[in-house]
Amino acid sequence: MTEIQEQTASFGFQDVPADQKEGLVRAVFDSVAENYDLMNDLMSGGIHRVWKSVLLDRLNPQPGQRLLDVAGGTGDIAIGFLKRAGERPERGRLPAEATICDINHAMLKAGKSREDAQGFPGQINRSCGDAQNLPFLDRHFDAYTIGFGIRNVTEMDKALKEAFRVLKPGGRFFCLEFSHPITDGFQKVYDTYSFNVIPWLGEKVANDRESYQYLVESIRRFPSQETFADKIRRAGFSRVGYENLSGGIAALHTGWRL
Numbered sequence: 001m002t003e004i005q006e007q008t009a010s011f012g013f014q015d016v017p018a019d020q021k022e023g024l025v026r027a028v029f030d031s032v033a034e035n036y037d038l039m040n041d042l043m044s045g046g047i048h049r050v051w052k053s054v055l056l057d058r059l060n061p062q063p064g065q066r067l068l069d070v071a072g073g074t075g076d077i078a079i080g081f082l083k084r085a086g087e088r089p090e091r092g093r094l095p096a097e098a099t100i101c102d103i104n105h106a107m108l109k110a111g112k113s114r115e116d117a118q119g120f121p122g123q124i125n126r127s128c129g130d131a132q133n134l135p136f137l138d139r140h141f142d143a144y145t146i147g148f149g150i151r152n153v154t155e156m157d158k159a160l161k162e163a164f165r166v167l168k169p170g171g172r173f174f175c176l177e178f179s180h181p182i183t184d185g186f187q188k189v190y191d192t193y194s195f196n197v198i199p200w201l202g203e204k205v206a207n208d209r210e211s212y213q214y215l216v217e218s219i220r221r222f223p224s225q226e227t228f229a230d231k232i233r234r235a236g237f238s239r240v241g242y243e244n245l246s247g248g249i250a251a252l253h254t255g256w257r258l
Contacts, residue, residue, distance in 0.1 A: 009154045012217030021154045022130075026104055028211045029073075029152075033106035035206040037074055042205060043198050043212075051245050052076055052147060055176050055252055058243075061085035064093045065142040068166060070131045070159075071149020072100035074111035075124070077176075081145075082120045099125040099141075101134065131159040139168045147176040151222045160235035167257040173237055177228075178219040179244070179251035186247050194219070225251050 007018040016024065032039065040048050055077065061067070061084040069078040078098035085096035098120075102108050108126050111117060117124060129135045131146070131153050144163045153159045163173055181187040194216045202212025223231070225242050228251075232240045237255030244251050 010218070010221045012214040013221070018154055022103070025152045028214055029104040030106045031208050031211045032202075032206060033074075033104065033110045036107065036110060037076075039201065039206055039212070042201055047246060048148075048250075049076075051176055051250050051252070052080060054243070054245060055145065055147070055174055056080050056084055058252065058254065059143055059145070059172065059174060061096060061143075063096055065096045066140065067096070067098045067143045067145065068101060068134075068136065068141040069098060070101045070134070070144065070146045070163070071152070072102050072111075072145075072147075073104070073107040073149075074114060075100050075117055077145050077147050078124060079114070079116050079120070081143075082123055095123055097123050097125065099127060099136075101127045101129045101131070101136075103128065103130050132162060133158075134162045134166055136166045138165055139171075141166050141171060142168060143172050143174065145174045145176070148178065150175055150177055151218050157231060157235065160232055160237075164236045164257055169257055171257045173232070173253075173255040173257070175228075175232075175253040177222060177251060177253070179222065179228075179248055180224055182244060182248040190249060225253075228253060 008015040009018040009021040011021050011024050059081065061081045063085055065085060067078060067081045072078055078100045081098050082096055100108065100111065105128055108128060127135060132155055144167055150156055150159060167173065181190050198216050199209045199213045203209035225244065229240050229242055232253060232255045238258045240255040242251045242253045
């Protein structure tokens, strides 16, 4: 009799049963939601805002476009998209729309209280959903974004196929994620900072060292830039590429549904 091997998924440096990862990740973000935006600023020195601005530069939002921002949390990217799309209004065109989809209720709730989200009545939709099984129609969105979220998904390949499914032909895919510094020396400096400073900040500011220890570990388990680009191609995307940001601390991965 052959023993069936249990499927596992990475949770930081641990390998856990695949069917448990979602609950573990949800618990992490339930814990960090209240301080999420503040901690992002502290951990990155505000550089995450520059990275998101680069994403929006490449996306070049236009009036009438529909954006799906998966793992969109408190709505940084979605709100930035609507601000930029509104800068060039055209007569006879509908305003842009942004749908924020996140598996975590606490993150969506935290985003509703943002002052800068109040200026877009009827343009922001929020949906609690799983990146691996999106609750949206085929070929519905002009653009799909996911910022610092795909490494938390149990099956990345499934999430990428779902991204392809919900995009219209000609739609664009953008994934902003922590990645791997491009030199060994820089990697060592970054590791020293990440494993010492970020969990310490989590403990002192958010009273939660363990969640931020997980976040640092999950970054180290994420595939290299080239490996992840190959995953995007296998999901069906064309013209796949990536752009290293801040020496590879983060990378912006892109593709088209043609």
